[in-house]
Amino acid sequence: MTPASDRLVFDNVSKFYGEVLGINRVDLSIPPGITSLVGPNGSGKTTIMNLMTGLLRPSQGEIRMLGIRPDNPEELFRNVGYCTQFDSFPRGASGQQFLYNYLRVHGHTHADATEMTERAIERVGLTHASTRRVAGYSKGMRQRIKLAQAICHEPAVLILDEPLNGLDPMARAEMIDLFRELSAAGQHIVISSHILHEVDLISDQVILLNEGYVVAEGDIQSVRTEMSGRPLQILVRCDKPRLLASRVFEHESTVEVRIHEDGGGILISTKDADSFLIAFNRMVLDNEIRVASVTPADADVHAVYQYLITQEGEA
Amino acid sequence: MKSLWWRQIQGILRLEVRKSVLSMRALPLYLLAAIPVTVTFIVVAVSTIVGEPPPEFSGPSGATSLFAILFQLGILRSTLYFAVVWIFMNLFRGEVLDRSLHYYFLSPIRRDVLVAGKFASAWVSVSVVFSVVTIVCFGALHVYFGSAALTNLTGQLFAYLAIVWMACLGYGAIFMVAGLFMRNPVIPAVLIFFWEGGNAFLPGLLKKFSVIFYLQSLFPIDISKGPIEIIAEPVPLWIGIPGFIVFSGLTLLLAGFQIRRMEIHYTDD
DSSP, rough: OOGGGGGGEEEEEEEEEETTTEEEEEEEEESSSEEEEEEHHHHHHHHHHHHHSSSSSEEEEEEETBBBTOHHHHHHHHHHEEESOOOOTTTTOOOOHHHHHHHHTTTTTTTHHHHHHHHHHTTTTTTGTTTTTTOOOOOHHHHHHHHHHHHTTOEEEEESSSSSTOOHHHHHHHHHHHHHHHTTOOOEEEOOOOOOOHHHHHHHHEEEEEETTEEEEEHHHHEEEEEEEEOEEEEESOOHHHHHHHHHSSTEEEEEEOOTTTTTTEEEEEEHHHHHHHHHHHHHHHTTEEEEEEESSOOSSHHHHHIIHHHHHHH | OOHHHHHHHHHHHHHHHHHHHHGGGGHHHHHHHHHHHHHHHHHHHHHHHHHSSOOOOOOOHHHHHHHHHIIIIIIIIIHHHHHHHHHHHTTHHHHOOOOOOOHHHSOOHHHHHHHHHHHHHHHHHHHHHHHHHHHHHHHHHHHHHHHOOOOHHHHHHHHHHHHHHHOOOOOHHHHHHHHOOOOOOOHHHHHHHHHHTTTTGOOOOOOOOTTHHHGGGGGGOOOOTTTTTTOOOOOOOHHHHHHHHHHHHHHHHHHHHHHHOOOOOOOOO
């Protein structure tokens, strides 16, 4: 169990912009690791990040970042780095000057600031362009220099608002590796992203948001399991898909069975995964079916997102 | 802790002084500063072409009177005033418009230390530029029209420079706060301009609610405002200067209070 001071805690936090709801009664306790905030535009992802970093003040409730209140920037930003979605930079500054000046405002000496600047720029792979003006950077390079700004003082908590936006596939893979590396070192990394496939790849846990409310929280598998009202999809690869399909269809929990388009398996929708899997073992043994794999077909972020957010929105 | 704050203020000074005097934001500052210098050189040029200065401005005391008028009307009450308005109002408002304030807000720096750092940088920038303007105009007029004893002139010049520094302090504090509280600070800037300009004609009590009134005791030479001027006892120097500093300090506290409550909205999300 992670102690409370090692967590990012939201206690009944609400934020209103005048009459407009930002987030409502949010309770969170985020442990170290990679946590993704997922939700459509206007769901409150950036509001949560801005509240975490004190750029916004909650209308109600309390926030503690590793035990530190966000209205204490002196202590907070020794421990927190924030890569905002916002794309504005001091005019005329090179990437190197941008970071160096930021670190001087932190209070670092010339020698320390220079060394930390070089290290951060190297880490995000921008050494070759560090002396060029940020204004001439591509979208991906600007994203990297913002990331360098967030990590240059080696914070324990990294908050990244859409950090993979504008990056090419190679750069994305490098950034994801960097996030994993930082996470493995015990850092908290909070990411908001629309790229669900990547969220699924890198997240230890997800927080699904919709219209200012947290609709689900936890690791993807347990969030999916807790959605008991929704059928679970299972993909079975086997040598006799048609035979298996006919047997599966007889089970009371089965909602739908489809032969996979490549003919090498079946896609099953069941409303009671536990009882189905017990019965499934019997079916396989009784019919002498050789099963190559049984995998959840919709236990990824995308499916959870579809169920919880898109379908609720359509309902 | 104090040394950390000092290092942080130095970091802000590095950035902000550059922004105030070496970026496009500095252009209005330099244009305003060029006006009294240009006027001075036009006066000198015209006098050279005509052959001799006007009789009322000939000789050492003439140059002193001429500079007193130029300083009060061409520097203190106009160009310096609007330069202070421009630089100090944009200290935070300009950052909000440029959407760059978050870089400071994401640093481990107390927001009131940020206020102090930004204020100091603006004060240094405007004070240095207008000190140079004052020295150039003062020097040019006295070199051309003749000068009194050097020690006397040095005292006068120092008094004028002190007025520049104090005016930057007083007006700067007011307009930095105005930039924090108001969406359109141009209206208060114009209103205060007329209030300060008409100070000589205000009743004694109202005079005290102006910056210029507290600078009066520093003027080496007063200029006549005409027959309808209402004379009021100037504030003694030993009250005026500390009072100015206390007033600016209190205004900075107010700015610190406001900046601590300030929020930044990045997107509509």
